[in-house]
Amino acid sequence: MGNVYAKIYFDKNKAVPETLEEHTENLLRELERIREIYGEDLKNSGVNEDFWNALKIACLFHDLGKVSSHFQRKIRKYLNETARIPRALNKEIPHNYLSGIFLYAPEIKRTIPKGYFDYVLFSVLFHHNRNLDFSPEYFRKVIELDIKNKIYDLNWLKKYGFSISSVLTDKAGILYKKLQNYYFNSSNKVKNIKRNRIFILLKGILHRLDYSASAHLPVEEGKICNLEEKLISYLSKKSNFRDLKPFQKKAKDLRNKSVLLTASTGVGKTEFAINWIGGDKAFYTLPVRVSVNAMYDRLISVFKGEQEKIGLLHSDALFYGMGKSEEIEDSLSIEEHIVRTQAARQFSMAITVTTADQLFTAVFKYPGYERIYATLMYSKIVLDEPQSYSPDTLAVIIKGLQEIAIYGGKFCFMSATIHPFINEYLKDYAEELEPVFNPEKKHKIKLEDRSIEELLSEIVSQFNRGKKVLVITNTVRKAQELFKRLSENKDVNVKLLHSLFIQKDRIEKEKQIKIPDKPIVWISTQLVEASLDIDYDVLFTEISSLDSIIQRMGRVYRKQGRVINEDSEPNVVIATQEPSDKGKIYNKEIVNFTLEALREFNCQILTDDKKQDLMMSVYDIRKISNTSFYKKFTENMELLDAGFEADTKRDAQKLFREILNVNVIPKKVYDENFDEIQKAIEIVLDKTRNHLERLRAIYNVNKFTLSMPIYKLKQVIPTQIVSGKFGKEILTVDFDYDSELGLDTSTEPNFGEII
Template sequence: MEYYAKSKKRKLSEEEKEIIKIKLQCFLLNYSDLLSEKEKRIVNNGIEKLNIEAEGEKQKRLKEHQDDIVKCAEMFFLQYGAYFTEKEKNLVIEACRIHDLGKANLLFQMVVQPKLKMIFKDDKNESQIPHGFLSAISISEEEFLKWSELFEKEDFSPFITAVYYHHDREDNYESGEIRKYCKKYYQPYLEEYCGREQTKIYCRNKNRLLFRNVSNKSKFEVAPEIWNEYLVVKGLLNKFDYAVSAEYAEAECVSDLQDKKLKKNIEQVFSGKELRPAQKYMKDHKNDNVVVIAPTGSGKTEAALLWLDGEKGFYTLPLKVSSNAIYDRIKKKYFYEDVALLHSDSMSKYMSEETEDIQERYIRSRMLAQPLTVCTVDQLFKFVYRALGTEVFAATLKYSKIVLDEIQSYSPQVIATIIYGLKMIQDLGGKFAVITATFPPVLSHFMSLYGLSDGKEYQFVDFSKSSINDEESLRHWIKIRKTEIDIDEILEQGEEKKVLVICNTVRRAQEIYYELYKRNAEVHTLHSRFVRKDRAILEEKIKEFSESPEDTGIWVTTQIVEASLDIDFDILHTEMCSVDSLLQRLGRCNRKGRYIPEKANIIVYDNRNGVGSRAVYEEEIYNRSIKCLKKYENMLFTEEMKTAYINEVYDIDAIKGTKYYMEIEKYLKLFKEIRPTEYKKIAVDKEFRNIESITVIPDSIYDSNQGFLEDGIEVLKTAYIGPEVKNIIRTKITDLTLGMPIYSARLYAVDRGCIGQSGTKRILHIHRIPSQYEFDVENFSGRGLILEKKEDEAIFV
């Protein structure tokens, strides 16, 4: 019989097409005013596609599918083969060749060929054994060793594990059960498919697996080099399988290895100008792992891009909004179109652009297929948790360079994840560059403990000292006050200057904003308790305000402006916080060194807001930060002083007993001992966020958009609506929402039922909240979501 790789795509009836067309036409008619011209075109294209009678799809045969994946692998190695050994290339190609052999079992073929159910009626309700498991027991170690003279016995376990678990399936099957299944449903058909008799099954291969996907708390004891070999084979097998299944011939998009377009475009922009020290250093050390301290305004973004030197790269930042800003900068300033954006809201960003190939670009960014991707770290470092399905990230980083911007901004848990991940990347052969305004000694301490030493695994250079005599670096003068924020002083300064106020909690930001607003100040506020569309408006507004020479006034914000927005104010009033956050906040004031201050332009309020248990800042680090800051009061605060300041706060001996230090230590130990399958891929996302949260929509927003929400959800529930249309609707709906921790939600009358519930299936995970919401889109005023009770402020920053 014929053997196929997957089911044939179902063809819609005329009646089904008509139902879908009517729904889309009604949606377009009713909500045309909410859609951009581009979005209207996409919906109309969705309707037009239904009018075109598609030719009957050819169902792909199993042999053709296997050949396509092998070809995809071979084409990949033509581009990126220099990053892999000959053994690694052969292991990957052989895994691609045999990974789907298990699909030649009768029960799988009955699923992809429903007509077979009429022939084998007695077997149609039998349960399948996953085809990956069958593929892995279809070859012997002896046969494996004959495939290449480079293969050794030690390679068999990582190879067979990669094939066995190329899909994430629980393994509750005993050898006897598998033998019985194979005798009836697999061996006779495998013989027919392969065209040879006496095809054996090797259930003993199960004993050679590196791990089993079962509930087992046994210690993880696999040598790092064996684990890395598994990561490469499994990760690339998944990468090529995903690409071919999505009907792409190649796993990677156009490469910049030969043309080096981005590098050339940057050099063209800098033509006639001398590169700054950090930029020249990173350009000259493109073949090294580096940790570079470069102050704000030293061109470290361009330094990192020059270091990439056309190789496949990932540029990571702490926040989505800062990722968006760097992505725009690369596209618009350096005219580089082959850059992708990857974070949880990247579709929304793609929707705002002029290009039409939104879905294509989104899919390829999710597949890590572009030569340069700007992203948040949670998108890449999941492989540290050894969850099935995360191997593709490690394998991709083997032939890539990764840039980590402002590493000190992360929580101790994420810092530990990055340090452990960088060691794995270095062992695999990938390269990293840490570029930061500050680099606390505690980070180099832990990097050294885990095998990343200065001068050996990476090169360290500090450019903050070299800028001490540079007038542009003399930007800040600090005054400390042990009081609450001075409203009167801010009002007076706001009449003639640009004044930025940064609070540690949303509650305090709302209170300060409201006090200023009641006194008729020219004031706006920006924090995380605005729905997405309003927050996006405010982010653009604060950037416009910052760039306008004539505008004066006041913006009251939270930590979200620390490293995410390229803004420059004249005066900063900030609540005291941890040293790393404080130095980031300083970068929002006199950022471009427009003047040398002769008196305080940074007012720091030591009021302990947001400090302590369940708060934003750990008390011990806060206390050390304020204590060490006092020696720099009432003087120009140079870049060299800032480095000395953060080094003193994070002195190894002084902070060993702090929660900050012990958290990093705890997670590094966890990653060393963690067992594969201990975490599921979906659970890793929660670990990165380190908090349980839900998506909410304020009642007032829901009420004013009820028709759109209900009709939009109805379209989302409709089968066979194109992904482009669904993405438009889903993005429009999520733009009306914001995130909220479950802890806080329990304090409020949050509707625990989901908007968009369809039976037991959830179309969207959105809950209603009755709290007041303020925002006036005409004058950009309002406090956002107002929570009167004392909630966990740590998430709303």
């Protein structure tokens, strides 16, 4: 046959082949890389020389099924070459299933370390997820008439000390039975193998080696050296920095442990987490993309000189910074940004800043999840600001942390508002640290038994006194209503930020809210609770759950040195009546407990240690055990404990995110920018254009989109404007849009609860 091809790449629209030997060499090179960088760390997960030998064999044999005539013909047609297929074979069998037969050759089987044969076999057979839709008779026939005759195309294995003298056709039946048992999870032995730490590690690393070799990217970047020194060097540039705080220094002594940290907003949790990471591989997770982007920028600044080891990972990471390429690091071109984003998707970076869904969907054990769990076995996870997650999502995260800790990974779970019941679920897996509170008096609260609309005159009064005023509502619609009413007063400088702005406008508003003119009124939603580093003079907010209220408080008097005294007027005003979400976003029972607890501090200073006391009271398990909030959490925990799994990664993503979002362009925006959008779509679909041009074009379309829950579109008929070949679905919706107000959904009552 000549060369046996493994891959086809396209360079300037021309097919470029990669042989099976070349692809395998790339895997082995990456195997040596991961062993060199993290070999010592992996010893803690039970890795020994037998493991590395078994993994090498898995790398060598994982793609040998590509000698299949069907596979070769599929590849060769791009090269204007042909491959003859035996006449009786009319259907292709996935190459990964065929690769397994070579492991049964006696001279190969005896080289596999004792106890590792099934680990290697199943890792090879299922390094892709393919349908098992062929009979055992046909499987044997393909091996007999095709694969058996191709061993001479594999002579290159000799340079690695392996030689296949024959293919044992009579083992096809045994192999097919193994395929069935694993595919259908139909034997206890297979079930035990699937949960075995060494198997998960071996299969997971094989996945990563294969992905990295295929993408021609390193499976791992080097570690960050002298991390603590770099952190102190960065902090020392701040005028008020003297030294790390005692709790931040203690992080160094806790690097070999998982930890639970309750610490006030602004006291330096991030610096604690960085010092806790040390020189280890880590994933820093936050709930929303805007806060992930901000943390990524922050870590890039901390580790200047080694910023190529910091990764950004979320669904729009590739486009972050593309609209302002001159702001990307001086040494980083757009092309390098693309490569780094791809490397982050391979989990290659020393520290990756990411949304939680990129990791914790693996809890649902979809095919190929081992890639994530294997990586986390020798990594650390920082869970920052977890209060933003729903009870369903929290259950998935808690279950994931428990399993990862059992497998050898470590985590730091930290927030200003950790629910007491979370500590109960994690206390056996982590050390609970003494809370760290800001001793400064920051917030004096006032409960107003009125709706937020009825406080508009007070809001205007604060503005007229030269204050920077922040107003937070529970829904977009309420935020828009307040904005419209305040805008009627031409003397009031009022601005609005929520989730229903197109990306171009939202990015600009997120910049503006951080550096407000004074005086000003900014109206927003939950969006600003944890995602934006802002510091305002006074807060007006609708009542919500206590953890949410505390996070909202953290947006006023945030900076060190800003304090309040007993004679000061309240700087946090809470409207207790008629919250706009009507209990659909914040659990009514929890909100009632919150209001009951806060009444004790009405018109008083609420210090950070008292806030934690309130958290312990409101979220006491005995109190919340019958609430729908806690029941939902425990039901999901029980489901996961029972071994619930998702069939596909897409299903797992839907389960984690709960709500499937779609990208939409408001019809008004689409009409006004029709030529620019259509030109960009044409470029994306034109395969003669280079990769960078097409990515820029996708970015140019995306900047006119906003993300919307798909179930909210039930009452409207959206119009699809791009074909499936675009790579993602984009719709237009016939709602009015204004760059100051956002998407106006006032004509559709079902949109009221978007936050």
